[in-house]
Amino acid sequence: MTSTTGNKLGVISLAALVVSAMIGGGVYNLPQNMAQNSSAGAIIIAWIITGIGMWFLASTFSTLADVKPEMTAGIYGYGQLGFGRFTGFLIAWGYWICNCCANVGYAVLLMDSLNYFFPPHFQGGNNLPSVIGGSIMIWLMYFVVMAGVKQTAILNNIGVIGKLLPLGIFVLILFFFFRFSMFSTDFWGHDVIPALMDKDLGGIFPQVKSTMLVTLWVFIGIEGAVVISSKARSQKDVGRATIIGFLLCWTTYVLLSLLPLGRFSQGQLAVMSAPSTGVVLDGVVGNWGNILMNIGVMISILSSWLVWTLMLASLPCEAAKDGTFPKVFARENNNESPSFSLLMSSILMQIFMIIVYFSNNAWNLMLSITGVMILPCYFLCTLYLWKIARKEEDFKNNSNRKIHAALLTGVVGTLYAVWLIYAAGLGLMLVAAIIYSLGIPIFWMARKEAGAISQINHVEKLFMVLIVVAAVVGIFYTAANFTSLMGGQA
Numbered sequence: 001m002t003s004t005t006g007n008k009l010g011v012i013s014l015a016a017l018v019v020s021a022m023i024g025g026g027v028y029n030l031p032q033n034m035a036q037n038s039s040a041g042a043i044i045i046a047w048i049i050t051g052i053g054m055w056f057l058a059s060t061f062s063t064l065a066d067v068k069p070e071m072t073a074g075i076y077g078y079g080q081l082g083f084g085r086f087t088g089f090l091i092a093w094g095y096w097i098c099n100c101c102a103n104v105g106y107a108v109l110l111m112d113s114l115n116y117f118f119p120p121h122f123q124g125g126n127n128l129p130s131v132i133g134g135s136i137m138i139w140l141m142y143f144v145v146m147a148g149v150k151q152t153a154i155l156n157n158i159g160v161i162g163k164l165l166p167l168g169i170f171v172l173i174l175f176f177f178f179r180f181s182m183f184s185t186d187f188w189g190h191d192v193i194p195a196l197m198d199k200d201l202g203g204i205f206p207q208v209k210s211t212m213l214v215t216l217w218v219f220i221g222i223e224g225a226v227v228i229s230s231k232a233r234s235q236k237d238v239g240r241a242t243i244i245g246f247l248l249c250w251t252t253y254v255l256l257s258l259l260p261l262g263r264f265s266q267g268q269l270a271v272m273s274a275p276s277t278g279v280v281l282d283g284v285v286g287n288w289g290n291i292l293m294n295i296g297v298m299i300s301i302l303s304s305w306l307v308w309t310l311m312l313a314s315l316p317c318e319a320a321k322d323g324t325f326p327k328v329f330a331r332e333n334n335n336e337s338p339s340f341s342l343l344m345s346s347i348l349m350q351i352f353m354i355i356v357y358f359s360n361n362a363w364n365l366m367l368s369i370t371g372v373m374i375l376p377c378y379f380l381c382t383l384y385l386w387k388i389a390r391k392e393e394d395f396k397n398n399s400n401r402k403i404h405a406a407l408l409t410g411v412v413g414t415l416y417a418v419w420l421i422y423a424a425g426l427g428l429m430l431v432a433a434i435i436y437s438l439g440i441p442i443f444w445m446a447r448k449e450a451g452a453i454s455q456i457n458h459v460e461k462l463f464m465v466l467i468v469v470a471a472v473v474g475i476f477y478t479a480a481n482f483t484s485l486m487g488g489q490a
Contacts, residue, residue: 011237011244014224016160017307018245021221023163023252024102024304025109025275026367028297030253031260032276033214035269039189040261042207047254049208050215053416054222057378058246059409060385061226062239067388067395067406069235075223075381076319082384085324086443086460091377092319093439094432098373099312100345102220103141104352105366106305107134112274113297116290126356134353141309142346146337159303164252166296170277170289171255177284178262189266197267212423213371218253220374221304222246223381224311231314313342323450326442372424372432379417386410427481430474437471440464 009017026033034043064071064078071077075095080088111133112125122130144155186193189201201207222242232238260269260280272279275297281289317338320329331340352366359365389395389407421429447453 008233009231010233011240013157014232014237014241015244016157018221018224018241019248020160020303020307021224021311022219022245022249023300025106025113025297025301027167027218027253027256028275028277028293028300030218030256031269031280032272032274034211034257035261035266037201037210038207039187039201039266040183040258041188042204043211043257045204046208046211046215047257050219051250053419054219054246054250056409056413056416057382058222058242060382060413061223062242063406063409064381064385065226065235065238065242075226075377076315076324078384079380080324082387083380084460086456086463087380089319089324089439089443090436091380092315092324093442094373094436095377096312096316096345097435098220098370099308100348100352101366101370101373103138103305103308103312103349104356105370106301107137107353108356108366110134110137110298110301113294113301116294126359128357131353131357135350137305138346138349138353141305142342144306145309145313145342146333146339147335155306159299159306163296163300163303166292167252167256169292170281171259173281173284174259174263178259180262182265183262186266193265196265197271198265199267209423212420213368216371216420217367219249220370224307309345312345313338316341323446323452326446327449368428369431372428373435375417375421375424379414379421382410382413382417386414427477430470430477433467433470434474434478437467440467
């Protein structure tokens with residue numbers, strides 16, 4: 001079904017979707033997450049590295065949207081165009097699973113925030129009442145998104161205002177109460193100060209590395225406008241929205257991470273309960289600050305959850321239209337919502353919601369799975385830009401300066417993606433291999449439907465074998481490290 005012009009999204013709505021996808025409930029716990037194993041100096045370095053890396057990643061999506069305006073099939077289309085249909089499928093599959101885990105992470109945070117108002121019924125966000133409450137929200141979101149993309153975007157625009165307002169208040173208050181003397185104390189994390197709960201955190205490099213999954217998590221969604229680009233009025237709007245969303249979010253994250261260190265030590269922040277922004281504000285202005293932040297968490301979660309539900313349903317639907325996913329995923333209802341894809345996504349989230357019941361740290365578990373599943377997607381998109389910029393075939397109407405800028409963007413973006421994979425660690429990548437291998441039968445089914453089994457070449461078949469081998473190793477690794485994995489330790 002073809003979308004009408006009235007249902008298309010402009011740059012403001014697209015930018016709001018990008019912001020909402022990135023700024024979820026987890027950002028309200030950023031002071032604790034960043035300070036857990038890192039000093040102020042290491043956090044600054046981490047945000048500089050992340051800012052540069054994510055700028056080139058955002059520029060990758062912006063450039064690709066401009067150079068390949070016909071590619072409205074989301075980020076999987078870039079992988080497919082550059083490296084074959086099976087690679088494109090892996091991006092679509094990994095991104096789909098990533099989004100499902102992200103939404104379950106939101107469910108855990110939402111229930112944990114409710115526990116502030118109704119203790120101890122939702123303790124940890126993954127006890128039995130939390131699993132029931134989270135399950136109800138999963139299916140409520142299902143029905144909201146079934147009402148249509150335009151309606152979802154309108155609700156999200158309201159949600160973006162609701163989530164940014166508490167964060168703005170937090171930043172203003174911490175700015176006025178900032179003390180440089182506290183901020184500069186144990187700046188590099190090498191001192192032991194029992195009164196401040198500070199301990200020796202070791203070298204700067206391990207400190208910076210320890211923040212990488214956190215900084216990755218808060219930027220997942222930077223590709224949001226690309227994923228739903230088929231709903232955009234213009235592909236140029238997709239590129240603009242991506243850059244606007246990145247700049248706004250990076251600035252917000254830096255302030256949220258560093259300003260609390262002007263009132264509390266690294267050691268004090270490291271042990272704060274979630275959401276740590278609430279605990280910080282409580283210590284500065286009293287209990288009303290904690291209440292405000294917990295309300296902000298819930299608004300933020302609901303807004304992001306809504307966007308991610310739309311995004312995770314859109315990708316398999318678009319992939320099914322060209323035979324990369326089974327045809328049934330392409331079904332849409334009268335509101336142009338991907339009905340079957342949305343249903344299967346909700347079922348998958350329901351399964352993950354049950355799994356987190358058995359986790360000791362459900363939030364970190366979902367964060368880790370989400371992070372490692374998105375990394376190959378980012379890597380292949382940046383590699384694709386590198387590839388086409390080097391050949392210059394798609395830049396015939398552009399100046400040499402733009403071609404060189406695109407090549408630099410692709411190269412640096414690829415190197416940053418490799419750095420993130422290294423920071424994630426071999427163990428989590430083996431776990432990711434298990435999940436990727438589960439998608440192979442789905443791809444085979446889609447190719448069989450299209451009568452194109454013979455088109456699966458030898459390189460793709462070898463790639464499948466390697467993924468399965470890595471998955472088998474991953475199964476043994478998971479079994480040997482089950483306790484730490486279910487505890488969510490990256």
